[in-house]
Amino acid sequence: MSDLSRLSLNQATIKYAGMEQAVSACLRAEIPGIGLWREPVAEYGLRKTGALLRQAGLTPTSMCRGGFFTSPDxxxxxxxxADNRAAVDECAELGVPELVLVSGGLPDGSRDVDGARSMVLDSLAELAPYAGERGVRLAIEPLHPMFCSDRCVVATLGQALDLASRFPAEQVGVVVDTYHIWWDPTVYQAIERAEGRISAFQVCDWITPLPAGVLLGRGMMGDGCIELRRMREAVDKAGYTGPIEVEIFNQEIWDADAMEIAELTAARYVEHVL
Structure with missing residues (x-):
């Protein structure tokens, strides 16, 4: 078996699997890490989730998600x-080191993208010390520009770093998600600049044509056009030695057997990422 020691399966990849089934899928595929989402954790129970992961020997690598900072009200x-502080507390309880943040889009009826980004910075200033005191790092995730209006006004890794650099590195970092940033002609310079700030490295592929529901346009590694191994080598060169999470939003993958998807994830990770 090739080295899977850094591999983590994000719960979003097997969305319909309950917590126990997700853990079983990881164990069967010999995947040592799991990326958590708050909703299934809450459904199963925070303390029960912690006990289950400890019993299974699985490492929780990140928690999705916090953020959505751009309400004008x-x-x-x-x-x-308050909800973000609760998310930080949940991470601390479970021993999750990174809380992934989706910053939020433009307020309804607004065209003031700079103003929305200012609200993101203000919220980070409120939350960063709180998270740092609890041993949790806020992980700013830039999303592809097509999500800027409704989900995330932070659209490039460079923008995420500009925000993160206002705070200590142990309090605020960035997410390098191949799906969202592969297209950026400055991405490799940004990854080099991100040394010491990379909170999470998430991989999947970009497939075309995109489905009608654009959110579900992520593909299994090797099914699209992203230079995944090159990007992994870049984050390694930037000093990142942490988990590599596979996070895929795709209806066909969700409808498949979770155990089979976990095993396919491990195989494609070895073939296209390592």
Missing amino acids: SDQRIKDL
Whole structure:
């Protein structure tokens, strides 16, 4: 068996699997890490999840997700910050080192993208010390520009680094997700600049034509056009030695057997990422 020691299976890849089935799938495929999502953790129970992972010997590598900082309504912003603090507490309880942040899109009716990005920075300033005190790092994930209007005004790795650099590296880092940043002509310079700031490295492939539901356009490694091994080598060169998560949103993959998908993930990881 090739070295799977850095491999982590994000729960989003096997969305319909319950927590126990997801853990079993990882164990069967000899995948040592699991990327968690708050919703299935809450459904199964926070303490039960921690106990299950410890019993199985699985390492939780990240938690999705926090963020959504761009509401102009002051009461909603207070609620959003409180929810993010709760997410940090959940990570601390489970021993999850990184909380992945999706920053939020433009407020309804707004065209002020710079203003939305300013709200993201303000929220990070509120949360970073809280997270740092609890041993959790906030991980800013840039999303592909097609999601800028409704999901994430942070669209490049360079923008994410500009935000993260305002804070200590142990408090705020960045996510390098191949799906979202592969297209950027400055991506390799940005990865080099990200030394010491890479919180998570997530891989999948870009497939075309995109489905009608663009969110579900991620493919299994090797099914698309991303230079996955080149990007892995770049993050390695930048000093990142942490987990490599496979996170795929794809209806056909979701509809398949979770055990089979976990085994396919391990095989494709060896073939196209290592």
